[in-house]
Every structure is written in structure tokens, then in C-alpha cells.
Amino acid sequence: MTPDEIVGRLHSGMTLGIGGWGSRRKPMALVRALLRSDVTDLTVVSYGGPDIGLLAAAGRIRKLVAAFTTLDSIPLEPHFRAARERGSFELVELDEAMFMQGLTAGAQRLPFLPIRAGLGSDVLRVNPNLRTVTSPYEDGEELVAVPALRMDAALVHLNRADRFGNGQYLGPDPYFDDLFCEASETAYVSCERIVDSAELTAHAAPQTMLVSRHTVTGVTETPGGAHFTSCVPDYGRDEPFQKAYATAAADPDAWDAFRTRFLTEPGTEQDYRLAVRAWHKEQR
Amino acid sequence: MTRPSTGTATATRAEYCVIACAETWRGDGEIVASPMGTVPSIAARVAKLTFSPDLLLTDGEALLIGDVPAVGAASAVTEGWLPYRKHLTMVMGGKRHVMMGASQLDRFGNQNISCIGDWTRPTRQLLGVRGAPVNTLNNPVSYWIPRHSTRVFVEKVDMISGVGYDSAAAAGPSATRFHDLRRVVSDLGVLDFGAPGHAMRLVSLHPGVTLDQIREATGFALSVPDVGVPYTREPTAEELRLIRDVVDPRGLRDREVRHP
Numbered sequence: 228m229t230p231d232e233i234v235g236r237l238h239s240g241m242t243l244g245i246g247g248w249g250s251r252r253k254p255m256a257l258v259r260a261l262l263r264s265d266v267t268d269l270t271v272v273s274y275g276g277p278d279i280g281l282l283a284a285a286g287r288i289r290k291l292v293a294a295f296t297t298l299d300s301i302p303l304e305p306h307f308r309a310a311r312e313r314g315s316f317e318l319v320e321l322d323e324a325m326f327m328q329g330l331t332a333g334a335q336r337l338p339f340l341p342i343r344a345g346l347g348s349d350v351l352r353v354n355p356n357l358r359t360v361t362s363p364y365e366d367g368e369e370l371v372a373v374p375a376l377r378m379d380a381a382l383v384h385l386n387r388a389d390r391f392g393n394g395q396y397l398g399p400d401p402y403f404d405d406l407f408c409e410a411s412e413t414a415y416v417s418c419e420r421i422v423d424s425a426e427l428t429a430h431a432a433p434q435t436m437l438v439s440r441h442t443v444t445g446v447t448e449t450p451g452g453a454h455f456t457s458c459v460p461d462y463g464r465d466e467p468f469q470k471a472y473a474t475a476a477a478d479p480d481a482w483d484a485f486r487t488r489f490l491t492e493p494g495t496e497q498d499y500r501l502a503v504r505a506w507h508k509e510q511r
Numbered sequence: 512m513t514r515p516s517t518g519t520a521t522a523t524r525a526e527y528c529v530i531a532c533a534e535t536w537r538g539d540g541e542i543v544a545s546p547m548g549t550v551p552s553i554a555a556r557v558a559k560l561t562f563s564p565d566l567l568l569t570d571g572e573a574l575l576i577g578d579v580p581a582v583g584a585a586s587a588v589t590e591g592w593l594p595y596r597k598h599l600t601m602v603m604g605g606k607r608h609v610m611m612g613a614s615q616l617d618r619f620g621n622q623n624i625s626c627i628g629d630w631t632r633p634t635r636q637l638l639g640v641r642g643a644p645v646n647t648l649n650n651p652v653s654y655w656i657p658r659h660s661t662r663v664f665v666e667k668v669d670m671i672s673g674v675g676y677d678s679a680a681a682a683g684p685s686a687t688r689f690h691d692l693r694r695v696v697s698d699l700g701v702l703d704f705g706a707p708g709h710a711m712r713l714v715s716l717h718p719g720v721t722l723d724q725i726r727e728a729t730g731f732a733l734s735v736p737d738v739g740v741p742y743t744r745e746p747t748a749e750e751l752r753l754i755r756d757v758v759d760p761r762g763l764r765d766r767e768v769r770h771p
Contacts, residue, residue, distance in 0.1 A: 248595060275639075295639035302638060311626070311636035320625065324599040324645035343603065343689070344645035347674035347682035353630045368685040399573035400594040 228445045230260035230452075230496055233415045236445070237266050237380055240289075244376070244411055245273040246383030246404035247456065250299040250464055252396075253278045254384035254417050256452035256496045261287065263494075272376050274326065274403065276456060277472065280306035281490070283315060284476070290317040292376065294326045298469055305476035322350055325373045330403055332375035333410030339372040346371060381411035384453045385438065386461055387427055388418040392443030395427050395435045398459035408442040419461045421448040451500055467510060468503060522746050524698060524771055525550065525764035527717040528657075529754055530746045531696045533558040535653045536608060541565040542650075543575075543593075543601060545609040549767045551655045552582050555610075556758045557750060569593055582759055602642065605689055608651040610696075611643065615668040616654060618711045618731045620692040620704055622647075622673030630670050643672035648679070651691045657767045659697035661730035676709030698768045699725045701743055706734035715743040719771060 234257065237243065247253035258278045267287045273279055275296030282288050284306040296307040310316060321329065322344045332340040341360055351357050351371070360372040383404040385394040394416045396404070408414035416438060427436065452458075455465035455472065475485035488506075493499040522530075532554030536544050544555040544566045556579050559566045567590075570576050575591030593601065601607055614637055615623040624643055628634030646652050652673065656663050671678055679686040695702040695711065699720045706712040712734040716725060722740060726733055746754070754764070 293639065295641045297638065303636070308636040311633055314632040320630075320640055322640055322644035323595075323642040324603060327596060327599055342645075343648045343685060346644075346648060346686040347671070347678040347690075348640065348644040348647075349625075349630065349671040350640055350644055353670070368688075369683055370685055399592075402595060 228415075228447045230256050230417065230447055230449060231263065233257060233382075233445050233447055234260040234264045234266060236413070236415075237261070237264070239266050239268045241266075241379040242270040242272065242377070244378035244381035244407040245271060245278045246381065246402060246407045247276065247278070247453070248274040248400070248402045249295070249297045250276040250456045250469065251400070252384055252398065252402060252453050252458050253456040254382040254452065255454055255456060256447075256449035257382045257384070257415065257417050258282065259490060259496065259499060262490050272378055274323070275304065275307065277304065277469070280304045280476065283307055283310035284482070284486075286315070288316045290319065292319040292321065292326075294321050294323040298473060300464065300466060301469065301473050305473050309476075319354060320350060321373070322348070325350070325371065326376070327403065327406075328373040329376035330406040330410050332373065333377045334406050337375055339374050341370040342373055343370055345373075376410055378407070378411040379413065381407040381414040382417070383407055383414065383438065384417045384449075384458065386419050386458065387422055388416050388438075388446050389424040389427060390421055390446060391424070392416055392438070392440035392446050393424060393427065393436060394418060394438035394443065395431065396437045397431060397435060397461070401437050405437045405442075408438050411442075413444040414438075414442055415445045415447070416443050417447045417449040417452045419448075419450055419452065419458065421446060449496055452496070454500075454503065465503075468506065471506070522751060523765070524717060524719065525768035526746055526751065526754055527743050528696060528698060528768050529554045529557060529764060530750060531701045531715070531717070531743050532610060532655060533561075535610060535694045535696065536563050536566060539563055539566065539608050539651075541567065541606075543567045543569065543607040545569070545607055547609070547611050548655050548657065549582065549763050550657065551610040553754060553759045553764055556582070557753050560753050560757070561750060567591070569598075579758070581757065581761075582763055583761065599642070599645065602645050603649050605650045608653070608693070609646050610653045610655050611646065611673065613654050613656060613663060613673070615665045616656065616663055616695065617665055617668050617675060619675035619677040619709060620673070620711070621668045621671045621675030621678055622654065623668035623670050625670040625672045627669055640670070640672040644674065647674040647690060647692070648686055649689050651693050653692070653694045653696065656695065656697040659699040659725065659728045661728060664729040664731065666731050676704055699728060702733075710734055712736065713740055715741050717743045
């Protein structure tokens with residue numbers, strides 16, 4: 228499939244999970260394809276990075292479920308920040324571990340999972356839908372019942388996959404991409420390279436096989452598909468480009484120019500890559 | 512620019528801060544030290560190289576490192592794997608002592624890194640609560656404040672991200688069971704929550720700082736021991752050598768804390 232064909236399967240109003248973490252191994256090619264489409268009014272579930280920034284800037288988010296939104300080397304995501312300060316979307320602000328527990332419950336078809344985190348914090352005050360649950364055992368502990376995070380579709384980016392949807396990460400951290408796929412009705416994997424199944428474990432240990440085909444609906448090969456976030460070991464974060472993104476985001480005219488050049492004008496992911504390459508050449 | 516190794520020369524303010532932060536991990540044994548910020552990162556390394564050799568350190572990403580490289584330098588030895596999912600599990604298991612930052616901190620240790628103003632429409636969106644709720648309810652937590660001011664030390668925080676003593680008590684036994692706020696280190700001094708009702712109390716002033724100065728920079732009445740306030744201890748010659756020559760030869764600590 229192509230990124231545009233994958234986005235063609237999505238529709239407005241969906242609950243959409245996005246894998247990766249912050250500005251790390253985000254399915255950016257699929258996010259760019261979303262921006263080229265007219266899919267909107269989304270509930271987005273994400274350990275947020277520039278995926279959230281770009282979708283927020285384009286007004287596609289109705290409701291966000293997140294513990295943070297960051298560019299990592301730049302702590303505050305400027306579009307996310309501006310959108311929050313404008314009151315552009317509804318937010319479900321969870322703690323990082325509550326979020327993990329919600330994904331796990333979603334993957335296991337449980338209504339909730341208990342966690343200590345959240346008690347005593349304003350996470351519960353600002354979200355009265357969050358309830359507690361009491362242990363039926365002698366301890367009688369009262370814990371937060373994190374509701375399952377179930378999604379209509381998940382988008383993740385991995386280093387390698389076969390054409391059946393078996394996906395492999397080769398960097399140091401799997402993040403939570405397997406849980407995103409398992410907690411979703413449908414899931415789409417973009418990857419740096421599609422290879423034969425036998426090649427996946429020819430040079431890597433089997434525990435790098437993170438995502439299994441029974442949880443995956445479609446696969447697309449998008450070299451550089453996590454750009455400008457990191458996709459170790461294939462490439463690190465494109466820090467100069469991320470900085471240019473963040474700088475442009477702070478100024479409406481500059482953002483207009485950035486958006487036209489890198490998001491609107493490119494008709495395809497390949498056009499985006501050419502535009503980025505030309506930009507890097509100018510910087511030298 | 513490299514600082515000459517002078518051994519006995521007077522410590523700078525940043526170096527007192529490093530020692531005060533390092534002291535928070537004294538006696539912690541075999542747990543993960545999770546420092547956030549430059550001075551705490553230097554401090555955790557100095558603690559491991561001196562009085563807390565069993566501490567585990569990470570590369571800031573997914574690896575436990577088996578050596579103690581300079582801050583900002585790559586590690587050469589990996590002794591374990593700690594991706595985010597395992598790190599969060601480790602937090603909940605309690606074998607960790609984190610030193611977080613704070614945009615706001617109140618007298619009972621409630622901390623805010625989420626947003627300033629009304630949460631529904633903040634005047635300034637910050638990081639979000641991140642892992643502050645899970646940290647504060649599960650493993651020891653200290654705070655590092657590089658610029659002590661009334662903007663940070665406030666009467667009441669706008670969004671409780673890290674849970675303070677009063678909030679944990681109000682939430683019940685499950686919230687207080689593993690709740691343990693250890694210390695607050697700022698560029699002016701060291702504080703803890705040893706005053707009645709677990710209120711913030713001054714432990715020591717960094718040399719050169721006056722009691723009036725820290726009181727003026729704190730937005731609530733600070734509890735001060737009757738017997739007088741000591742100064743933060745002097746770093747040893749060996750600790751100064753480790754800070755200056757081994758752990759922070761590039762002087763990154765001075766970018767976070769200026770010498771007055």
C-alpha cells in the first residue's frame with residue numbers, strides 16, 4: 228500500500244492511535260498523508276511529538292489523549308502549546324504509566340487496569356470521568372481504574388517489515404508500538420524497508436520482531452518515513468530540520484511558507500523527501 | 512574552555528549545587544538514580560564515583576550504563592536494558608530515586624510541570640504531567656530548582672503533577688504508602704519536608720547566600736530551624752577533582768547555575 232491508500236481507509240471522527248514516543252520513530256509519512264487528506268475531527272491517542280503538533284496546527288484533532296507532547300531536544304511542542312492556549316481541542320491528560328496501563332487494558336480487552344499513579348494528583352481533578360477501584364483482598368487498597376484505550380486505527384513506523392505485516396524494530400527501544408496495534412481494530416505499519424520474512428531474523432535476534440501480522444491491516448514502505456523524528460539505527464533525528472520546524476511554528480507567516488513548501492506542495496512522500504534534501508543543500 | 516584543576520580552590524555556586532544534589536542519593540544503595548537537568552546529572556555521577564557506588568545510571572534513553580562517562584559523552588559499557596516500558600515498571604517497583612524539575616512547587620511538595628493558569632485553557636502550556644504522578648506515588652523523589660524564585664516557590668500550584676504530602680494524605684493510604692519526597696535543592700540552598708505537617712523546611716544555605724535572600728525568593732513562609740541554619744558542606748578535594756576533570760570538564764554546570 229501507499230501512505231495515501233492507507234489514509235484512504237481512515238475516516239473523520241475516528242479514534243486514532245499513533246506509535247513512537249515524543250520525537251522518536253513517529254509514523255510521520257502517514258501523518259503527512261493525513262494532512263494531504265480531508266480526514267478530521269479525530270480523537271488521537273499518542274505519547275505526543277510533532278505528530279500531534281502537525282495535526283493540531285491543521286485543526287484535525289477534536290480530542291487528544293496524552294501524557295505530554297514534546298520534541299525531546301526542544302521540550303515544548305510549539306503547535307501543541309499554541310493549540311492548548313487557544314483551547315482548540317479537548318484533552319485527556321494522563322500520566323505516562325497510566326497511559327501504558329490504558330493501552331495494556333485495550334490490548335487485553337479489559338475495561339480498565341488498576342494503578343497507583345494519579346491518586347492525589349490533578350489528573351483526577353481535571354478529568355472527573357476517571358474513577359477509582361477498591362481491591363477485593365485484605366489490603367483494601369483504593370487505586371485508579373485507568374479505562375482501556377481502544378482505537379479504531381493505529382499508525383506505527385518500524386525499521387523493517389515483511390509484506391504480511393510482521394514488523395521489526397532495530398533500535399534500543401520498542402516504545403509501545405505493539406500495544407498500539409493490539410489495542411486497535413485496524414493497524415497500519417510503515418517501515419524503512421519491506422524485506423522477505425527470512426531476512427528479518429537473518430541478522431537480528433527474534434525478539435526484535437515487535438509487531439505480528441495478525442494485528443496488522445496494511446504495510447507501506449516509506450524510507451525516511453519517520454523524518455524528522457529519529458529512527459535508530461537507520462537514522463537519528465534531523466535536528467536542524469526540527470529546529471526549522473519549531474522556529475517556523477512560532478510565526479504565522481513563516482509557518483505558512485514552511486507548510487506550503489514541505490506539506491502542501493509535495494504531492495507525495497517522495498516529493499517531501501526531495502524538498503527536505505533541497506532545504507539541507509541550502510543550509511550548507 | 513577547560514577549568515584548571517586546582518583541588519583546594521574555592522568551590523563555585525554550581526559546585527555546591529552538585530554536591531547538594533549528590534547528597535540526595537547518599538545511602539540509596541542499588542537503585543536507579545534518575546537525574547533530570549545538568550547539575551543533577553553531574554551529581555548522580557559524582558555520587559556513584561564516591562559514596563554511592565551501587566547506583567544504577569541510564570544513558571537517558573534505553574540503556575543502563577556500566578561506566579561513568581562525562582556528562583554529554585557516550586557510554587562505553589552497557590550493563591542493562593531499560594526501555595520506557597521497563598522504566599515505568601521499575602518506577603512502580605520503587606527501585607528508583609528521581610530528581611525532577613518543577614515549574615511550580617508549594618510548601619507541601621506539590622509540583623507542577625503541566626501548565627500555568629486554568630488547565631481547561633492554560634495561559635501557558637508546559638510539558639504536561641509526564642511521569643510526575645507515577646514517580647511521586649511510587650519511588651523517592653527530589654527536586655532541582657536552578658533559579659530559586661517566588662515564581663517557582665508558590666503558595667499553591669496551578670496543576671498538581673507531582674503529588675505533595677497534603678494531597679497524598681487527602682487521597683488515602685494507597686497514595687501515602689510509598690510516597691517519599693526527599694529533598695529540594697536550589698541555587699540558594701537545600702530544603703526538605705521536615706517541618707510539622709511535612710511542610711518545607713530550610714536545611715542549609717549555600718555559602719554566600721543569606722537567610723533573607725532565600726526567604727525573599729520563596730513565595731510562602733519558609734520553616735527555619737531554631738538552632739540556626741548551617742551552610743551546605745564543602746566539597747572534598749577529590750569531589751572537586753571529579754566534578755572539574757572527570758564528570759564535567761566542559762563546565763556545563765555553569766550554564767545552569769551562574770556564580771554570583
